[in-house]
Amino acid sequence: MSFTWKGALQELQDRRSRARELGGARRIARAHEQGRYTIRERIERSTTSFTEIGELACYEDVDATGQSLDTLPSSYVCGLAEFAGRTVALGGEDFTVRGGAPTSYLGRMKGGLGGFVEDLAHEYRIPLVMFLEGIGGDVAAQAEKGYAYLASSVSMQRPIELLSQVPVLGMISGAAVGATAGRAVLTHFSVMTKDSVLFAGGPPLVRRALGIDVDKHELGGGALHTGVSGAIDNLAEDEDDAIRQMQTVLSYLPQNVWEMPPRGERSDPVDRRAEExxxxxxxxxxxxxxxxxxxxxxxxxxxxxxxxxxxxxxxxxxxxxxxxxxxxxxxxxxxxxxxxxxxxxxxxxxxxxxxxxxxxxxxxxxxxxxxxxxxxxxxxxxxxxxxxxxxxxxxxxxxxxxxxxxxxxxxxxxxxxxxxxxxxxxxxxPSGEWGDLPVEGGVEAGFRREIEAAEDPVAYRRLVEERMLGLSDPFKTAEHFGVEQMxxxxxxxxxxxxxxxxxxxxxxxxxxxxxxxxxxxx
Amino acid sequence: MSSCVITADTPATVWKVLAGEGDTVSDGDTLMILEAMKMEIPVEAEQDGVVARILVAEGDLVEMDQRLVELV
Structure with a gap:
């Protein structure tokens, strides 16, 4: 059929509409039942404008034997966004398509470790904001490639060098496993909702490897990673809270390391005395x-x-x-x-x-x-x-x-x-106190032999302690300019x-x- | 009113237990004092209520996040 504007634009429109359907109504409903937004809802809720890139990229869903089942939108959504009043590169996995698996099946990765969205942040020197939810790599990727590949063929330069160039912020809602978990920690600030999990390998893998049964939240829940391991900085009540936290953090940071951090309002008087x-x-x-x-x-x-x-x-x-x-x-x-x-x-x-x-x-x-x-x-x-x-x-x-x-x-x-x-x-x-060691205990350790040799060790120790306490008067240090200002x-x-x-x-x-x-x- | 369990913010020794089971307490009241690294750390009620259970005794070693007091 010959080219017509009408036909071509209709096709473009159809394909763009199809991209909005994500992995289908059933999978979207499941995310909602579990209290999570889809990637497109996350973008809508957090940005004031979004110019998508790679909208028509697709994923060919096949069964275990290689038979084609359906053509779905690709498992990553990204673009240029206005986020908290700032221009940022923004992207995230679509969990409704193949569990948000890496887009290595495309001609060019959209994002995840080193893809278009990372290149955008790097080239334009703008912050990178990520919504992380994905299972990492899977065996199916191997089938697509037709051979087992070494992960070390994939360059990690981009996500690492971004850390010394632009703010990189990420939030996890749902599960971040393997490569997606790795992506989550290559950030300056990370936040996860309390219902989310993050791990190098989930409970089935742990059962295989170690023979132990462990609940996924116990293994890598929000409370664990923000309270014990510290792999993720902050915990959020829900996704809206997580988005707010990222927006707040960005407000303190510059667009990139070549620009000044943005000065905020100067409404609190400098000479306000903090009586409290x-x-x-x-x-x-x-x-x-x-x-x-x-x-x-x-x-x-x-x-x-x-x-x-x-x-x-x-x-x-x-x-x-x-x-x-x-x-x-x-x-x-x-x-x-x-x-x-x-x-x-x-x-x-x-x-x-x-x-x-x-x-x-x-x-x-x-x-x-x-x-x-x-x-x-x-x-x-x-x-x-x-x-x-x-x-x-x-x-x-x-x-x-x-x-x-x-x-x-x-x-x-x-x-x-x-x-x-x-x-x-x-x-x-004037409440300051300092030294090599606190006087209590320090005297005991430093003068043990002398104290033991004294006629009355207790009295002797007290004498030494008093002398040392006298020396530890912070005003004395100030007299000697050993502290710059009291x-x-x-x-x-x-x-x-x-x-x-x-x-x-x-x-x-x-x-x-x-x-x-x-x-x-x- | 919902019940609430107060946990230790730091590994410590239980130095003094001030509240008793059955006591009526107000938000902010000191229920016990922990001792860690020579600091006295007050454990305060996080809501108004009645002390249902005291889960530790003076001299006990407690771990971070260990349950100390149950309020109802």
Missing amino acids: LLDIIPEERRRPYRVDKMIRAVVDNDSFFQVGPKWGRSLVTGFARMDGIPVGVIANNPGVLGGAIDAKAAEKQIRFVDTCSTFHLPIVYFVDVPGFMVGPDAERSSTIRWGMRAVQSLAEAEVPVVTVQVRKAFGMAVNATSNPDRLGLRLAW IDPRETREVVCRFLEASLHRVRTSLGPSQRQWRPRP
Whole structure:
């Protein structure tokens, strides 16, 4: 038949309509029954405009013998979108088509690890937003290719280099398994709904490999990955909550590492005194306090968003704004492990510091750390190696760091809170206490022989302790300029804001990829 | 009112149990105090209610997320 505009445009229209039907009404209904949106509903709900790419790409559904059953739209939907007022590359698996399997059956991958949507983010230097729901690779892919292929033939360069170029955000609703789980963790921020699961291999595979029966939520549910493993940063109540969380995180980040992080509203006065801090921090040093309340008192109103609130909980990390300037906030949490840095807390700090450094967000660090975690569990999890990696991440951070000494600062862990090779600006509250070791216990360890040899060991120990306590007066350190400035906690906001404002000259003239991106660590 | 179980935020030792089974408590009341890394960590009621069960005793070692108190 000869070409006519009418006929061709009708065909285009028909094919586009067909793409909207996804994997069919039955599979869509199943997703809805399980409380999930389809990929197209996710896109509709989260964007104000969406220009699709690869709309007509198809998947030929065949049975086990190779007999064609149906032609379905391809299992990935992607395009250019307006998301939270920002231009982004956006895509996600369509679980109603072959469980959201990788689009390796197409002439060009649409997205997933290295496909069109990743290329779009890379080439245009715009953030990548992903809706992750897929089973990863499957045996059927082998049948399509006609031979068993080595996964190592597939380049991983693109998804990895994106991490040092543009914000990469992902949310999981449903199941993310194998390659899709891998894609989910190659992100700067990840969130999963509480009903979702993520694993390298699901329960059937675990049963085969290890002979154990395990419930899928116990194996890789939202509570596990955001509360124990830390493979995913945040938990969401539902998909709308997950979308909101990604939109919030993006609001602190620039379009790419060559541009400035977007300054927000400057409506909270810089000189607002945080009177409540004197109530939040108890005078009784053995009492912990609500770290989030302390942070909220200092940063711009309603600007604090916690990243990883449920894992590595002896350390709090999150984004905030100060006089509109996006910053990364880190604080030790004395309510968990006394604030000691264990392996998980160190991992959390490393991940967060690297993200801040990559996107040029200054870091504000509230210090109250009794040291690296000690004990059999801590040694087994190699706390010392993870801890020193945290030290390295801060030493390598190419952003201004303002350190606030809240209370304790003991041991090597303190090296992970400021960088003396750069400005090393430390603001101390008069509640600060620091040293190599806390006096209690430290005296016992350091002067054991002398104490044992004394006529009255108890009295002698007390004498030494008193002398050491006298030396640990924070005002004495300030006299020797061993801490840069002693401030009233209530003026913290103003002092930090003034320094952050000044630091922007440095930030503006240091844009671009980090000099020391993702270097090997011990 | 729904029941609620309060769990430990940190591995710790149970230092002092302040509430007793059957006590009427208000949101924010301190029910017990844990001790970890020389810090006294208050365990507070997360809603108004009656203490149905206290699941640990003074001196017990508790793990992160271990159940401590049941309120109804």
